[in-house]
Each structure stands twice: as structure tokens, then as C-alpha cells.
Amino acid sequence: MAALATARAERLLVTVGNPNVGKTTLINAVSGSRFEVGNWPGTTVDRLSAHCKLSGRSVEIVDLPGSYSLAATTPEEKIARDELLALKPDLVVDVVDAGNLERNLYLTLELAEMGLPVVVALNLVDEARAKGLTIDADLLARELGLAVVPLVASRGEGIGELCEQALRDNPAACPLVAYQPCIEAAVEELGALLEGAPERRWLALAALSGETVRLPLPVAERSESLRQKLEAEGVDPFLEIAGQRYRTAHELSQRVLDRQQAPPQLTEKIDRWLLHPWLGLPLFLAGMLLVFRFTFLFSDPWIEFVGAVQGVLAGWVAGSALPPVVQSFLADGLIGGVGTVMAFAPVLFFLYLAMSFAESSGFLSRAAFIADRVMHWAGLPGRGFIPLMLGFGCNVPAIYATRTMEDFNDRLRVALAIPFTACSARLAVFVLFAAVFFPAQATAVVFGLYLLGLAAGLTTAAILGKLAPTGHSSGAMELPAYRLPTLGLTLRQAWMRTFAFIKGAGGSITITVLVIWLLLNVGGGKPENSLYAQLSQLLVPVFTPLGVTDWRLVGALIPGFIAKEVVIGTLGVSYLGSEPVAALGLMDGLQQLGQSFLTACWAFLNAIPAMFGLPQLAPPAPEAPDGLAGALGTSIAPAGAMAYLVFLLLYTPCVATVVAIRQEFGRRWASFSVFYQLLVAYVLGLLAYLVWPS
Amino acid sequence: MTDQLLALLERPRTTAELSGELKTDEQAVEGLLSLLGARGYVGKAYDSSPTCGTGCGSCSLQRLCPAKGEEAPFLPVWRLTARGRDALLKVRGTSTEVPCPKVQGR
Structure with a gap:
């Protein structure tokens, strides 16, 4: 990686600078070496060195890890600090990012306090110019009292001048920051004890700041007593020293920087549309519609395939010589449970693929910005958009995220709105349900539910706001630049998230399904006489006005309190468990699997033109759905199915969310949340049943 | 500035x-925050948040959420720690605001 120093060269140069300012590129340009270069902070995490000849003189260049300061708050900063103190270089080349001058100058000011000879390599001036920043390098040199060389190291611009400067005898830098008199007096006293050390001012300041630096024992003891004395007088030396350095860096940068309006970049051009006051929301909604359409079109063939695999496995079990109870356990319980988990995989994978793209490209953060405006419209504080947006991922961290809001009423309003938002776990359930109940309008149905959840949450917050008005706090939004995510990264992210979900939720789904199987088989022979059926039937009269009369549908809502992911598994085992399974031979099963796989591949390929609205090439799907889809389709009318989905969306999302509300707001509000959500879910479910065409 | x-x-x-x-x-503020954070005066608002076992793994908005600490610093929200609060009280307890000294030239 690096040419290691073997003998002391004529001249020793050390490069220091903030992370990702191009130190390594600079050394490569100067010495012709090939250190590894990366476009992210922390590429250099250890001391590297190279030997080269500059104007016939042997020079060793040591590249120190990127450091924002010499306070040794990270291992890299500690290495940089220790090496600077130990090496006593002939010259320190302080590589400064011209586009980020103020932050970089903090380190420059510290170097000046070390009393070392310093040259400022003002790198990346081209990028600074593109941002509309021009730095008066001559003025900066005068202000700092140091040589300043503007550079574009990646193109070799300014390297010649820097090399010339590197060979000159540069004087030691002078301190540039003046501190409060009490600090200066302490520094002077400690400096006198360190007579002869060129870095005595920096050492004294570091010791007063409470940093761990090697000092002779009497000096260390005196610095500690001075520090305690200052603190007793109400002066925190660390805060005073750091604050004064930042203030000086700020004032310096203000004097030498000329900020002009940079030409609009691609991000700004796109944002003019996506963040437009009127077009922003429709464009965001269109984007989310595309996400759902993509998920449906591409996952559907694989859901069918998983169903076919499940059917074949159950058929093989039915054809085996195992006792009936073991057959039932394997086919209805185990294969049913694991099959349900696996049915989630394609939905989640394609949903996360689309969401990863939306997130990495910068689209989702714009969504948050637009949501902010909608929330203002609903009377919510701007800051509340963060937790509410998080709710679309998972309600639990979203509830905790309300901690950023100072007003209790504001926090509570947002926290009570969050459980209505369709978290990613519920979204996967809706995708499956919509495909079963409304195959022709699945995208529109899921999209509608997504919006309904948001509307219910915002309305809740708005109503509570009317009951207990609060002052509004301000919010600020940081928007990253757009970028085109790489296919590999997006695929990897989607796979990792799908795997994490299957791993995390798979166990609870399978266990719940097995428990339901057990309950279905306890009682009187037939599933409808089982203990589970009897419990479920007790609740059926409550849901009859919503058009939900089947005990199996009502029963699935009970474990749905624990987590929504288990609802489909419960339905699977309670519907399919009562269906006789036809026995299959090995070859027949394999043939069915092969055929299903080819059908899935063909349907998947046809989803590509369909995504762009082109006519599909594949023959239409069979009219009569099989498996769970077929069983559910006959057990409930479309209006009842819609009411069921609305109820599923709006009632308590999961136990973890209730626990989070209890932790943050107390038992009373957690109970209120559960009952309020049940009420809203029931009322809106009833409304959906009444208005949805039968 | 720290005050x-x-x-x-x-x-x-x-x-x-x-x-x-x-x-x-903004980046200078980030620098100061990380310096103060390293010394325990400030912290990210969610450092100690518990998270849902399955939710974060499947959450596509993880990067928006600082609940996972270093893995998700997309939108960090900072707060005072107990030490920061004490320091602020001390600063307020001192009689005068610290005047801004001039930068010394060479």
C-alpha cells in the first residue's frame, strides 16, 4: 500500500487535514506514489509515507489520517496528534477543502498553536467555485501569516507551486486565537513551565481543556489545579477554548470568502418540480403509486409460485404413509406456517427494491419535505414530520422519535397519529390481501389504504389540536442531492431488508400459525367446533355490521393485535387447514413445480412492458383463483372485504407500538390509543362497507 | 459560540x-457538535432509544431514522446532555457575556 520509510530523508513533510479533503491524492500527485484513494471520509486511517525526490532533494512525505481537530476524539485524530508531536516535521502541509473553509480552519488554528512550520494547501478550489465560493488566497495568507497555495490536486494544478513552497524554509506559525484573559494567564503560566518546547502553547491549551497529553508531572498537576480553579470561577476551559477557535475560524472565513449565486445544479432543477407548492404533492403521490404498481406486477408471479410449492409439498405429505395427525401437522401447520412466511418474501423484496431506490435517490427525503407542508395544513408542528414519516417504516421508533418535540401536547398528537400510518409490515399484508380480494384494482386499493392511514392520523392530530391548542415550533429540513443508486447496491439493500424481515418476523409468524393449528385441532374433531372457532365466533356478531361474518376472518384479527404479519398466516391455516389436500406422487409434484416456475418466469418477464403501460404479452391469469385466494374470495363479499382491510389498517398495529406509547406517555394514553383506534377502525370500516359497491 | x-x-x-x-x-456546526459530543456536552436525540426487533430490519426508512445511532445519521437531531445542561447553567451563572477577542495577526 505504501512505501514505508527506511531512512530519514533530507526533508520530512507531513500532510494533515480534515477527512476527505484529498490529502492522499495530493501526495500521489507530488510523489507519484499510488496510495489508495476513496471518495469518503476515513480512507487514510493510519500513518502512510512515501519517499520521492523534489528538485533533487530526497523528501519523505507522511500522510496522517484525516482529523477535524487535534483533540484526539477518534483513533485517527489521536494518531495524527501523536505523530505531529513526535515527528517534528520540517513542514506541515495543511490540506484544506476550499469548499468547506470554516470547518477546516479549526485544525489550521490548532496547528498554528503547535508552533510548527505550516503551509496551507487550499485544495478543491474547482469544487468551491462550482458552489459559487471564491476564496481570496492572498488575503487568507495575510490573515493566517502562512503561505497559502490554491490547488486542484486531482488535476495536478498548483502542485508545482506547492513543491517549491515545500522546499523553502518556512517559519513556524504564530498563534492566531486570543482567549479570555483568565485562560491566557493560565496558558502563560503553564507555557513557562514548558520552556523550550515549541508546541508549549498548544500543550497548555490541551491540558487546560482536559485532554490527555503527555506532560511532566509538575506541569500536569499545575494544569489540573488551574483547570479546577477556572471551573470554580464558572469558566469551562474546554468550552471557552473550542468556542473561541470556532469563532475565530468563522470570522476568518467570512473575511476571505466571497459567496456568489452558483448556477442551478441538477438537484435544484429537479427540486423545482418535486418541491413545487402545487405540483409537489401530486408528483409524490404518483411516485408512490409507481412503487406499489411495481411491487404488484413483479411480485405477483412469485407469490403464485410460492403457493404452488406449498401445494405440492402438502400433496406429497398427503400421499405419504404418515398418520393423519402428523400429516395435518406437517401440511397445515408447518408447511402452512413456513409457506405464509415465504409468501411475504417476493412482496417484500420488490417493495423494498422500489423503496430502496426511492430512498437512495433522494426521493423519499423530498417526500418528507412535502409531508411537512401537509402537516402544517393539518395544524401540526413542522418538526412532527420526521416521526410521522418514520411511521411508514415502523411505528415503534417513530413513537420514540417524537422526543424531538418540546411541547407535550404536540408530541402526544403526533404519537397518536403515528399508529394509523401503514408501516412496512402492514403494507406487505395489504399487498397480499389486495391481490386476493381485488386482483384487478390491487394497486389502487393499496394506495388508497396508504392515503387513508395518513388521513386518519392527520385528522386525529388536527382534532386533538383543536381540543388542546399548542404553540408551533419551527423545523428545518436537510435535503441530500439526487443521485442514481447503483443496481447492485439497491438489490443488496432490498435483499438484506427482506432477509431481516423474514428472520425477525418469520419465527413469530410460524409460531402463531402452529398455535392456531393446535387450537383448531383442540375441541371437537371439525375445525368449526374447535376451541379457536368457539372463541372467534363470540366476536362475529360485533363484525357482522361490517359484512364480516366468517369466524375465520374475525379470528385472525385476534393475533393481529400482536403483529399484523401473522394475520395472513392465521387465515391460511384456518382456511386451508379444513380443505382436503389431494395426494401427489413425486414425479407429478416435480412436474407441477417445473410448470409453475416457467409460468412465473414468463409472467415476470411480461411485467416489464406492463410496468410502462404496454399491453402484456402473456395470456390472462386463470379466472378461478386457487389456494387461500380462492377460499377467501368465496367467504366474503367485496364490500365486506374492503371493510375488513380498513379495519385491519386502522386498529392497533402491534403490541410493540402500544408498549412504546406507554413508555413515552403513560398507561392512560396507551389505553386511550388502543380504544380510540378500535373505534376509528370500526367506524371507518362500517363506512367502507356501506359505500363500497357490492 | 459554544455558549x-x-x-x-x-x-x-x-x-x-x-x-x-x-x-x-453548517459543516462548521457539525464539527463543533462532534467535538462537544465527544466530550459529553451534547448527544443525538435518539442515542438510547429502544427499537422494535423486527421493524428496523425491515424498515425502508432506516436512513431517515437516527434511532440506530451511527448507522443512520441521516437527519441527526441534537440535544443537551446532563453535562451540557450543567455547563449552560454555569455559563449563565457567570456575570458577563464573554467578549469576542480580536484575531491577532502576525
Whole structure:
């Protein structure tokens, strides 16, 4: 990686600078070496060195890890600090990012306090110019009292001048920051004890700041007593020293920087549309519609395939010589449970693929910005958009995220709105349900539910706001630049998230399904006489006005309190468990699997033109759905199915969310949340049943 | 500058908000925050948040959520720690505001 120093060269140069300012590129340009270069902070995490000849003189260049300061708050900063103190270089080349001058100058000011000879390599001036920043390098040199060389190291611009400067005898830098008199007096006293050390001012300041630096024992003891004395007088030396350095860096940068309006970049051009006051929301909604359409079109063939695999496995079990109870356990319980988990995989994978793209490209953060405006419209504080947006991922961290809001009423309003938002776990359930109940309008149905959840949450917050008005706090939004995510990264992210979900939720789904199987088989022979059926039937009269009369549908809502992911598994085992399974031979099963796989591949390929609205090439799907889809389709009318989905969306999302509300707001509000959500879910479910065409 | 920053963080704020209030460069504020954070004066608002076992793994908005600490610093919101609050009280307890000294030239 690096040419290691073997003998002391004529001249020793050390490069220091903030992370990702191009130190390594600079050394490569100067010495012709090939250190590894990366476009992210922390590429250099250890001391590297190279030997080269500059104007016939042997020079060793040591590249120190990127450091924002010499306070040794990270291992890299500690290495940089220790090496600077130990090496006593002939010259320190302080590589400064011209586009980020103020932050970089903090380190420059510290170097000046070390009393070392310093040259400022003002790198990346081209990028600074593109941002509309021009730095008066001559003025900066005068202000700092140091040589300043503007550079574009990646193109070799300014390297010649820097090399010339590197060979000159540069004087030691002078301190540039003046501190409060009490600090200066302490520094002077400690400096006198360190007579002869060129870095005595920096050492004294570091010791007063409470940093761990090697000092002779009497000096260390005196610095500690001075520090305690200052603190007793109400002066925190660390805060005073750091604050004064930042203030000086700020004032310096203000004097030498000329900020002009940079030409609009691609991000700004796109944002003019996506963040437009009127077009922003429709464009965001269109984007989310595309996400759902993509998920449906591409996952559907694989859901069918998983169903076919499940059917074949159950058929093989039915054809085996195992006792009936073991057959039932394997086919209805185990294969049913694991099959349900696996049915989630394609939905989640394609949903996360689309969401990863939306997130990495910068689209989702714009969504948050637009949501902010909608929330203002609903009377919510701007800051509340963060937790509410998080709710679309998972309600639990979203509830905790309300901690950023100072007003209790504001926090509570947002926290009570969050459980209505369709978290990613519920979204996967809706995708499956919509495909079963409304195959022709699945995208529109899921999209509608997504919006309904948001509307219910915002309305809740708005109503509570009317009951207990609060002052509004301000919010600020940081928007990253757009970028085109790489296919590999997006695929990897989607796979990792799908795997994490299957791993995390798979166990609870399978266990719940097995428990339901057990309950279905306890009682009187037939599933409808089982203990589970009897419990479920007790609740059926409550849901009859919503058009939900089947005990199996009502029963699935009970474990749905624990987590929504288990609802489909419960339905699977309670519907399919009562269906006789036809026995299959090995070859027949394999043939069915092969055929299903080819059908899935063909349907998947046809989803590509369909995504762009082109006519599909594949023959239409069979009219009569099989498996769970077929069983559910006959057990409930479309209006009842819609009411069921609305109820599923709006009632308590999961136990973890209730626990989070209890932790943050107390038992009373957690109970209120559960009952309020049940009420809203029931009322809106009833409304959906009444208005949805039968 | 540190006094002002600590005072602003009496209510949790994002870096962008702090930079706007201090009328200074956002990345410089980030630098100061990480320095103060390393010394325990300030912290991210969610450092100790518990998270749902399955939810974060499947959450596509993880990067928006600081609940996972270092893995998700997309929108960090900063707050005062107990030490920061003590320091702020001490600063307020001192009689005068520290005047801004002039930069010494060579």
C-alpha cells in the first residue's frame, strides 16, 4: 500500500487535514506514489509515507489520517496528534477543502498553536467555485501569516507551486486565537513551565481543556489545579477554548470568502418540480403509486409460485404413509406456517427494491419535505414530520422519535397519529390481501389504504389540536442531492431488508400459525367446533355490521393485535387447514413445480412492458383463483372485504407500538390509543362497507 | 459560540437549524457538535432509544431514522446532555457575556 520509510530523508513533510479533503491524492500527485484513494471520509486511517525526490532533494512525505481537530476524539485524530508531536516535521502541509473553509480552519488554528512550520494547501478550489465560493488566497495568507497555495490536486494544478513552497524554509506559525484573559494567564503560566518546547502553547491549551497529553508531572498537576480553579470561577476551559477557535475560524472565513449565486445544479432543477407548492404533492403521490404498481406486477408471479410449492409439498405429505395427525401437522401447520412466511418474501423484496431506490435517490427525503407542508395544513408542528414519516417504516421508533418535540401536547398528537400510518409490515399484508380480494384494482386499493392511514392520523392530530391548542415550533429540513443508486447496491439493500424481515418476523409468524393449528385441532374433531372457532365466533356478531361474518376472518384479527404479519398466516391455516389436500406422487409434484416456475418466469418477464403501460404479452391469469385466494374470495363479499382491510389498517398495529406509547406517555394514553383506534377502525370500516359497491 | 450553541440546544435541534440560528456554516456546526459530543456536552436525540426487533430490519426508512445511532445519521437531531445542561447553567451563572477577542495577526 505504501512505501514505508527506511531512512530519514533530507526533508520530512507531513500532510494533515480534515477527512476527505484529498490529502492522499495530493501526495500521489507530488510523489507519484499510488496510495489508495476513496471518495469518503476515513480512507487514510493510519500513518502512510512515501519517499520521492523534489528538485533533487530526497523528501519523505507522511500522510496522517484525516482529523477535524487535534483533540484526539477518534483513533485517527489521536494518531495524527501523536505523530505531529513526535515527528517534528520540517513542514506541515495543511490540506484544506476550499469548499468547506470554516470547518477546516479549526485544525489550521490548532496547528498554528503547535508552533510548527505550516503551509496551507487550499485544495478543491474547482469544487468551491462550482458552489459559487471564491476564496481570496492572498488575503487568507495575510490573515493566517502562512503561505497559502490554491490547488486542484486531482488535476495536478498548483502542485508545482506547492513543491517549491515545500522546499523553502518556512517559519513556524504564530498563534492566531486570543482567549479570555483568565485562560491566557493560565496558558502563560503553564507555557513557562514548558520552556523550550515549541508546541508549549498548544500543550497548555490541551491540558487546560482536559485532554490527555503527555506532560511532566509538575506541569500536569499545575494544569489540573488551574483547570479546577477556572471551573470554580464558572469558566469551562474546554468550552471557552473550542468556542473561541470556532469563532475565530468563522470570522476568518467570512473575511476571505466571497459567496456568489452558483448556477442551478441538477438537484435544484429537479427540486423545482418535486418541491413545487402545487405540483409537489401530486408528483409524490404518483411516485408512490409507481412503487406499489411495481411491487404488484413483479411480485405477483412469485407469490403464485410460492403457493404452488406449498401445494405440492402438502400433496406429497398427503400421499405419504404418515398418520393423519402428523400429516395435518406437517401440511397445515408447518408447511402452512413456513409457506405464509415465504409468501411475504417476493412482496417484500420488490417493495423494498422500489423503496430502496426511492430512498437512495433522494426521493423519499423530498417526500418528507412535502409531508411537512401537509402537516402544517393539518395544524401540526413542522418538526412532527420526521416521526410521522418514520411511521411508514415502523411505528415503534417513530413513537420514540417524537422526543424531538418540546411541547407535550404536540408530541402526544403526533404519537397518536403515528399508529394509523401503514408501516412496512402492514403494507406487505395489504399487498397480499389486495391481490386476493381485488386482483384487478390491487394497486389502487393499496394506495388508497396508504392515503387513508395518513388521513386518519392527520385528522386525529388536527382534532386533538383543536381540543388542546399548542404553540408551533419551527423545523428545518436537510435535503441530500439526487443521485442514481447503483443496481447492485439497491438489490443488496432490498435483499438484506427482506432477509431481516423474514428472520425477525418469520419465527413469530410460524409460531402463531402452529398455535392456531393446535387450537383448531383442540375441541371437537371439525375445525368449526374447535376451541379457536368457539372463541372467534363470540366476536362475529360485533363484525357482522361490517359484512364480516366468517369466524375465520374475525379470528385472525385476534393475533393481529400482536403483529399484523401473522394475520395472513392465521387465515391460511384456518382456511386451508379444513380443505382436503389431494395426494401427489413425486414425479407429478416435480412436474407441477417445473410448470409453475416457467409460468412465473414468463409472467415476470411480461411485467416489464406492463410496468410502462404496454399491453402484456402473456395470456390472462386463470379466472378461478386457487389456494387461500380462492377460499377467501368465496367467504366474503367485496364490500365486506374492503371493510375488513380498513379495519385491519386502522386498529392497533402491534403490541410493540402500544408498549412504546406507554413508555413515552403513560398507561392512560396507551389505553386511550388502543380504544380510540378500535373505534376509528370500526367506524371507518362500517363506512367502507356501506359505500363500497357490492 | 459554544455558549450560544448550548443555549440553543435547550430544545433539540437539527444541524441545519443550529447553523441558521448561529448564522454560520453548517459543516462548521457539525464539527463543533462532534467535538462537544465527544466530550459529553451534547448527544443525538435518539442515542438510547429502544427499537422494535423486527421493524428496523425491515424498515425502508432506516436512513431517515437516527434511532440506530451511527448507522443512520441521516437527519441527526441534537440535544443537551446532563453535562451540557450543567455547563449552560454555569455559563449563565457567570456575570458577563464573554467578549469576542480580536484575531491577532502576525
